[in-house]
Amino acid sequence: MSRQMSFSIITLTMIGFMFFGTVRAADFQNLTAQELKTKMDSGGSVMVVNPLSDIEFNEGHIPGSVNIPFHLMPTTDQLPEDKSTPIVTYCLGPKCIFYKKAAMLLADRGYPHVITFKGGVPAWVKAGFPLEQKGALAKTEIPxxxxxxxxxxxxxxxxxxxxxxxxxxxxxxxxxxxxxxxxxxxxxxxxxxxxxxxxxxxxxxxxxxxxxxxxxxxxxxxxxxxxxxxxxxxxxxxxxx
The missing domain is CATH 3.40.250.10 (Rhodanese-like domain)
Known part of the structure; x- marks a missing residue:
């Protein structure tokens, strides 16, 4: 399949999810940083998803979370086969739209236990929890x-x-x-x-x-x-x- 055709399929799928989905962002349970940490430490089955690019993910992410860039979510095979698995989405805080879009897309894909962490990376750090980095970029100024x-x-x-x-x-x-x-x-x-x-x-x-x-x-x-x-x-x- 050509890259252009892949883009077309992904785009149409995403537009369908965003405009015809029945789930609203307000329908999701939202966690605090401490609640998310407790849930991750409990040993239960939960997937924490960061829907940003791998470049942004590598700059700093919640340890144990999985990177699935949003534009790949309609076709990814990284999601759990067991659709009863709770999935938590987060990104760079309340103004970052991708945690909401990812949550709605996951719900439309048939995952009934989707949860959001609206505070994202900033709230995680503010709560005193560490981030994991993989090859973070130098803080070069870009004019x-x-x-x-x-x-x-x-x-x-x-x-x-x-x-x-x-x-x-x-x-x-x-x-x-x-x-x-x-x-x-x-x-x-x-x-x-x-x-x-x-x-x-x-x-x-x-x-x-x-x-x-x-x-x-x-x-x-x-x-x-x-x-x-x-x-x-x-x-x-x-x-x-």
Whole structure:
């Protein structure tokens, strides 16, 4: 199956779950950090899932949790065969939308005991519990570029769009190379090194870690779009369908 066809199947599946699912985020039990720690230490059967990219997961995650990037969840075989197994989803705190989306998707896949940990990594750390890291990135500063400046330099840079495939429906900046953040560690070598790189996401929240990852792989001139595609679109700049 081609990568383009895989993207299409994943995108349509995700859109179906998000718009036609019957479960709302408010329907899930939510745990505190201490409640989650107690549940994990009890020895019972529970899966704790982080639905972010492997790059973000490696930056710091709850020990014992499993990384299943959200865009792979509709087709993953990492979920338990026993659908009565409790599954807890978490990410980077209340403003991180992926723990909610993952919970709703899991419920729609037939898992009746889905629980959320809304506080995520920040609440876990605040409670005094340790994180596990696997090859965390150096805290390199990645310069920002605003939409007006980027619009005047498109011919001189390579745009790398790291959004989830489900967001491509709003369009993308012309000549973008589309590599979802969850695939970046596997496909970054496809990005040419003969131009400066500008990393683009939906709202400017994930580009820092993506930029640091590319820096660690030898891309010397990396910038990130301030405000993401939301700002670019609001300004009326060109988007390809």
């Amino acid at each position: 920002t570029v605003n939409a007006d400046a980027l619009n005047g330099m498109l011919a001189r840079v390579q745009i790398v769009d790291i959004r989830s495939p489900s967001l491509y429906a709003m369009g993308w900046i012309p000549s973008s190379k589309k590599i979802p953040l969850g695939l970046l560690s596997a496909e970054y070598a496809d990005i040419p090194k003969d131009k400066p790189i500008v990393v683009v996401d939906h709202a400017g929240k994930q580009v820092l870690v993506a930029g640091r990852f590319l820096k660690s792989k030898g891309y010397d001139d990396v910038q990130r779009l301030q405000g993401g595609l939301m700002v670019w679109s609001r300004k009326g700049f060109a988007l390809e369908p």
